[in-house]
Amino acid sequence: MSTSFSVDAFVRKWRAVELKERSAAQEHFLDLCRALGEPTPAEADPAGTFYCFERGATKTSGGEGWADVWKRGCFGWEYKGKRKNLEAAFGQLQQYALALENPPLLIVCDLDRFVVRTNWTNTVSEKHEFSLDDLREPRNLQVLKWAMSDPERLRPGKTRDDLTEDAAAEFATLAQTLRSRGHPAAQVAHFINRLVFCMFAEDAELLPNKMFVRMLEAAKSDPGQFQTLASTLFAAMRSGGLVGFERIDWFNGGLFDDDEAFALDPDDIALCLRAAKLDWSEIDPSIFGTLFVRGLDPDKRSETGSEYTDRDKIMMIIEPVLTRPLLREWAAVRENINALIEPVRKAAEEAIAGASNFPELAEEVRAVESRLASKPQLELFQDLIKAKRVRAVDSVRSTLRAADRAYQEAREQARAMFAAFLARLRAVRVLDPACGSGNFLYLALVELKNVERRVSIEGELLGFPPEFPAIGPDALRGIEINPYAAELARVSVWIGEIQWMRRSGFNIGRQPILKPLDTIECRNAIINEDGTAAAWPAADVIVGNPPYLGAKLLKRRLGVQMTEAIRALYQGRLPGFTDLVCYWFENAREMIEAGTVKRVGLVATNSIRKNTNLPVLKRITGATRIFEAWSEEQWTVDGAAVDVSLICFGDAGTEPARLDGEIVGSINPDLTTGIDLTSARPLPQNRNGAFLGIQKSGPFDVPGEVARAWMREPTNPNGRGNAAVLKPYWNGDDLTGRPRDVWLIDLPIGLSKAEASLYASPFRHIATTPDDDGKTIEQLRAELGERAGPRWWEPHWPRPEMRSRIEELSRYIVTAETAQHRVFAWLSYPVLPDKNLIVIPRDDDLMLGLLQSRFHAAWALRKGSDLEDRPRYTHTTTFATFPFPPGMTPDVSVEQARAEPAAGAIEAAAVQLNAAREAWLYPSDLIIEEAEIVEGFPVRRLPKDDAARRQLVRRTMTALYNERPAWLIELHLALDAAVAAAYGWAEDIDDEEALRALLDLNKARVG
Incomplete structure (x- = not known):
């Protein structure tokens, strides 16, 4: 640990010192370490790998490093002489923050003043500023001590996301207010975007002297003047000009294409003033656009299902598609440059070493050294120097000049390689053909600029001069159908570009400040108005949501x-x-x-x-x-x-x-x-073996009590009762949960409207029950056109083929289309299945057992889709492709299939499994059976009392398979063993091996 040195002694010593930066910086920092009781760089890290002076490259311009002091994970620290420009020092740190591994703190000091700025990603930057004399205040001393040893204590509490949400919320309110006054939505969007950018420009010091806030303050006392004042400002920003005596830069870019402004009332102006108090220079364009457009246009793109994509998810796309490939290409170029330069550099250094003992060659040696950009370690070449003492000066000169020429030629080739890569990098174009409010485009631009900056910094390490950032918004292409979002995408990109330049310590171009962004187009990305395919602009990379x-x-x-x-x-x-x-x-x-x-x-x-x-x-x-x-x-x-x-x-x-x-x-x-199960193809043996249930697409279902009330009504004018057009109706919830007691209005297919209306109560229900939007089924079907079915009193897909098949059977197999567990069970006509049930029109236990095996479940899980965390059984890709055991395929008659040796064991296991599940779902001591009020329908299984009802509500198929009691596991193991035997497999075959065998079987049958 360094020798103790009091804060008072430190202040007294350095108040009197007038040394220049180079002479004083390191001693100043060492004294500060002693005053704070912190180890010096040499004490903490003798090797200088994570804490050192002069972190960075020796540059051709003569500078000695990217930071005067650097500590990994803590800070980059730059010194200036007393009373020098600390903003310039801060700009230098910003430019090399990437090379310094993006330290969380950037600190500048002129021996008399300290400025500590936070630099965490996605936080609002904070600034701590104090003088030498202020170090006697404990809170200022604490800031420096935390900076050296515990920087997390200085992390700002407010994230950029928090700030952005606050900003967006304020202007969403204003946007809705203006639209409620009858202003066209597109004009409101344009006006609000202008206000947003003005607040950003003010906090980014592009508008002078808090001009926008001063304008709002002036309008606060006289709201009637706001429109005139805002129009004056917008007009000046259009092409540059004066507002009063103050000069305004040229902004435009299409955002300030005219001076139109809306009138605001006192509440609107107060809202703007509240918003103006936020630090708009720190907003996050990657989410600001989406948050803002939601308020500006409540429907946003919900009509097409678009959603906000957060920064982390966007980077999971941009990094592999854009960033990593560019960095890989650069790494290869850098390696080639090093391979080209290092051998000739070494030869030149050896030649210098050989010539160093000849005073008459001193000038030529210095010239070569300057081109090498670093002096060789001459002591490494003493033996070489001694060996060459006896050589003639001309011979040494010749060697030196040849080495110099070779080095310069290699440098020129390397410079050309470096320039060629930069040119390729700067020509990269990124397209987002559904760009929304610019989230992907903004982050793609930031990544391109970061890569360019990294290449420039590493180019300096190779001895090339620094490069000014050249990549800008013109690298982006976008297509967006929503005009609100399209314009906001441009604003987000402009803001992001300016933020990056400022944070990286570079000045922005001002002729104009906002370059036109016509490359972000407002149009349909898929189809043109004339019905032709929409073309996309040329690009190297496509990203988007x-x-x-x-x-x-x-x-x-x-x-x-x-x-x-x-x-x-x-x-x-x-x-x-x-x-x-x-x-x-x-x-x-x-x-x-x-x-x-x-x-x-x-x-x-x-x-x-x-x-x-x-x-x-x-x-x-x-x-x-x-x-x-x-x-x-x-x-x-x-x-x-x-x-x-x-x-x-x-x-x-x-x-x-x-x-x-x-x-x-x-x-x-x-x-x-x-295993690529997508290569499995539908099998002819499985054709027409599974069906979807009935798709209503309308108010065709009613609660059981309503159906029973209708069945009690007198016969209709056609002489028939309502029971003729009512059926119990099951969907996936009835199978995986408890039966809901829902019935289907089942008018015979083909009835005319007049004939259907004779079933008075059911028909009235279909005709008059509105959907969530208040529309009747007749209105909805008319909107959807002829293909939706003009016969609105019929279900959208009545599935007559499926129905004819199940009517012939004593029972049929169903599985829920979407369910947490893949379970197959029995239903019996006249119970009808909803589209949320997949129907297998077979009544044999052999087929139930095959479907309920773990092999079919594994196939279904891989071949089906899913809804959230629930797998979806898709009969067209799952049942249709599944290779059943030889001799048991769906096209084989049940009698033939039962003749297979393994069939009996499968049927027996399926019967036992089904019986045990039914007994658990409907325990005889909790259930009573009650006949329906009309004959021909299944009996109702009801809880015998309230206590039984409370128990039964917890007994569902999903709950059973979540719990998987030992008896259920054993029954499934027996079934799986029987099915494995039917395939000729070992009963303990794992799922992956079974899937591979099933895929081979599928391909063989297709072939």
Whole structure:
């Protein structure tokens, strides 16, 4: 530990010192360490690996380092002489913060004044400033002590996210107020964006002397003047000019294209003043845009399902698609430069060593040394010098000059390689074809600028002169259909560019301050107004978060005409029934295949990897490769969980594939690795073996008490009672939970409207019951067009083929389309299945046993999709592709299948399993049976009393499989062993091996 040195002694000593920076800086810092009782750099880190003076490169310009003092994870510290410009010192630290590993504190000092600024990512920067004499105040001394040993104590409490939400909330309120006064939404958006940028410009010191706040203060006392004052300011910002006697820079960029302003009342002005008190220079453009556009346009893009993507998720796309490939390319270039320069550098240094003993060559030696940018360690070459003493001066001179020429030639080649890489880097273009309010574009710009800065800094290490940042918003391309979001995307990018330049210690260009951003276009990214395909601008990289609208909602949200036009454009490439996001993936794939785009990173709901969405990922893996993916990421937006997949594809060089953060051999189209079950194809033996239940798409279901009341009514004018058109109706919840006692209005298919109306009460219910938007089914069907069915009194998909099959059977098998556990059970007609049930029209226990085995469950889990945390059974990809055991395929008659040796054991195990589950769900001592009021319907199984009801409510199929009691496990083990025997497998075969065998069997049957 350093020798003790009191604070008073430190203040007295350094108050009197007038030494220049270079002479005093290190002694000043050592004295400060002693005064604070902190170890000096040499005491704490003799090797100088994490705490040292002069951290950085010896630069060709003659400077000695990037920071006068540096301590990893604590600070970068720059000194200046007394009364010198500390802002210039701070700017230097900012420029080299990246090279200093982004320390959390940036400290500047002129021996008499200390300025400590916080530099944590995603926090609002704080500034602590005090003088030498102020060190006698304990709180100032504490700041320096924390800076040296416990910087976390200085971390600001408010994050940039907090600040951004506060700022967005204020202006969302103002936007809604202006719209409620009848102002057009687009004009309100333009005006609010101007106010937002003015507040940012003021805090970023682009507007002089707090001009915007002063304008608001003036309007506060006379609100009627606001419109005139704001118009005057906007007019000056349009092309540069005077406001009073103060000069305003040229801003424009399209944001200040005219001087139009709205009148504000006192409450509006008070709101603006509250907002102006925030530090707008610190807002986070990566979330500000989305938060703000929600308030500006409450519908935002919810009509197409778009959602806010947080910074971390965006970087999980941008890093593998943009940042890492550029840094890999730079690393290769840097290695080539070093390989080119180092041998000739070493030869030149050896030549210098050989010439150093000849005074007549001193001038030439100095010239070569200056070009090498560092003096050689001559003591390393003493033996060489002695050996060459006897050589003639001309020979040594010749060697020296040859080495110098070789070095200069290598330097020129290296400089050309460096310049060529910088040119390529600066030519990179990033496209977000669904850019929203600019989240991805802003962070992509920041990453490009960070890479450029890193390359420049490492170029200095190689001896090249510093480079001024040249990458700017012109590197970005965007398409956005929402005009509010499109303009805000431009504002977010402008703000982000200015923030980066200021934080990195660079001045911004001012002719104009806002460069036009016409490359962010406001239009449809998929289809033009004339029905042709929308073209995307050329780019190297595509990133973004396209809208998530599901296929079944397209017509309702986009309209029938638009939906059918889009589907027609992609006919033959994508299924007609595919989610909206898939069209963005297909366009990006097409550009990769055409060679106009290198890499793509897009966000989608995790349903993209299954069912009718899967073909787009199959096309992608057929044309290129998925090199990084996160199959299922969750985060919360507006209180709701959103499940997404993050998918990066294209040319990633030799980088290994990564799935969910782990290196894998390859990534399958369904975002799995290893066995590629997406290659399994539908089997002819399974055709028409499973069906969806009835899709109502209207108010066709009623509670049991309503159905029974209707059945008690007198016969209708057609002479028939309502029981003829009512059936018990089950969905997935009835299977996985307790039966809900819901009935379906089951009018015979093909009745005319007049005939249907004769069933008076049921028909009236269908015709008059509104949906959540207050519309009747007739109105909704009319909006959705003819394909939705003009016969609105019939279910949208009545499934006549499925129905004809189950009516012939004593019972039929069902499984919930979406459920936590894959369970198959029995239903019997006249109970009808909803679309949330998958129907297998078989009444034999053999088929139930095969379906309930763990092998089919494993296949279903991989081949199906999921909804949040619940797997979804999709019969078109799961049942249709599943290879049943030989001799037991769905096309084989039950009698033939039962003749197989393993069939008896499977049936017996299935019977036992089903009986045990039913006994647990409906214990005889808790249940009474009650006949329906009309014959022909199943008896009702009801709790015998309230105590039984309380027990039964906890007895559900889901609860049973969550608990998995020993008896259930044993019954399943017996069933699985019997099914394994039917395949000829060992009963303890693991799931992965079984899946591989099943896939081989599928391929063999297809072939």
